[in-house]
Amino acid sequence: MNEQRKKIRKAILIGLAAVCILALMIFLIFLAVGFVEIISPNNSYAIEITGLSSLAVNGTATVMVPIPANVDGVPAMSEEVLTSRYQAFGWQTAVRETPCGKMLAFTTTGDYAPGISVSSGEFEKKEEPRLLVPVLATPENVSVEEFSRSSGGTYTTVVFLDGFIPPPENATPITFNLRYQGGGGMKHLIKENVWTTTVNATVPGTASGFIPIPAEYHVTPGGLYL
Incomplete structure (x- = not known):
């Protein structure tokens, strides 16, 4: 047994x-x-602007939004991608230098401005913090570089409106929904950080010029990926 x-x-x-x-x-x-396995870092940027269709255009109307860039203001996405892949119906797209820094500009000469809804992306080889710029202000006025290396927070960026016939005071507000996400590359099982910036802001339909708005910045830490 x-x-x-x-x-x-x-x-x-x-x-x-x-x-x-x-x-x-x-x-x-x-x-x-x-x-x-190697996964290249990715850049993706989605732009949705609503409420524009209620505004009459006075010759040429311009709407500008922030662009993804590193802390030195160098665009994270090529100008070719920003101008060719972000062509919204009824609008012409270009990257413009402004007193606040580079911004993505949409212009139209139609009678009324259609809403804007575009998104695209591209692979990026640079592994560095990036967010939507211009940055007008950061929490406690820390440098943009220091803020970009934190875990996240709320900072101030800017949008621009011009060339619309002044609407009545009760005009439909204009809503900006922007979402940028970059990073996430992986090499030798080491995953890169993911940098995300979102804007969900509503401005009066009567607003014009440069308009400061809040942006939310968040960093998802990378590390060993098993």
Whole structure:
């Protein structure tokens, strides 16, 4: 009886060892695949502006929004992408230098301005913090570089409206919904941070010129990815 128990125990141990070895081999295979896998950092930017259709255009109307850039103001997305992939119906798109910094400009000469809803993206090789700029103010007035390396917070950016016939005081408000996300690349199982900036702001339909608005900045930490 004891001999039979020993044989059963031995068989169980051999089976467990085989299962462990198989599991280890599978893990090592997945680890090897993950180690050589490289995912390029990505930039994606979605822009939605509503309420414009209630405004009559006075010759040429212009709407400008922030662009994704690093802390030095260098665009994170190429101007070619920003101008070619962000062509909204009824609008012409261009990157403009303004007193606040570079912004993405939409212009129209139609009688009324249609709403704007565009989104696109591209792969990016640079692994650095980026957010929507211009940055007019940061919490406690820290530098943009210091703020960009924090876990996140609310800062002040800017939009621009011009060229509309002054509407009545009860005009439909204009809503800006912007979302930028960059980063997320991975190399040798090390995942890069993900930088996200969102704007959900409503301004009066009577507003014009440069209009400061709040933006939410958030960093999702990277690290070892298994």
